[in-house]
């Protein structure tokens with residue numbers, strides 16, 4: 667799957683909801699309840715970060731939830747991409763982009779949403795064939811001001827900004843023409859996941875769904 671087609675697929679996923687919840691889940695027994703609450707709240711596209719030992723099992727469980735599109739986040743290497751795909755991830759998200767990772771995702775037909783921030787990083791991603799990118803770390807890298815500035819010379823690229831975004835700051839991002847959705851971990855705080863407080867998470871998902 668070429669990077670061009672990967673970008674088409676990640677763009678279509680990003681269009682499904684205004685927010686992609688970024689999930690750091692330590693316990694795979696929580697996966698089904700968490701995914702069900704998020705999908706019920708209107709957020710079907712889920713990014714499970716490969717930052718916990720349980721992450722691949724979490725992907726495996728979440729992939730069974732009807733209506734969800736489960737991807738892996740923090741995909742840094744070809745091996746991460748392969749393990750994520752084998753666990754049932756239908757897309758991968760990376761904080762950055764390397765040619766090795768782009769090639770690996772192309773080889774295994776896994777759509778990649780790669781990260782880029784500077785003009786050179788975005789131009790490199792474009793050279794490789796990507797037109798849908800994660801803008802990470804969004805707030806630390808200048809937030810909406812940077813996205814607006816980068817959109818002037820590079821309007822053909824769309825972004826999913828992630829990193830430091832909240833329910834309060836999301837609308838300004840979503841109002842930009844080069845932003846399709848945002849990513850964020852605020853919808854699924856550790857304490858609610860640990861306690862299985864799915865109602866609170868569904869309520870937050872619903873608020874996020876209402877952003878567009």
Ligand SMILES: O=C(O)C(=O)C[C@H](O)[C@H](O)COP(=O)(O)O
Nearest residue numbers: 715739740761828829830850851
């Ligand atoms: O794990 C990855 O692959 C990342 O790139 C980082 C995450 O996307 C951000 O950590 C989410 O940002 P917050 O909403 O500020 O928590």
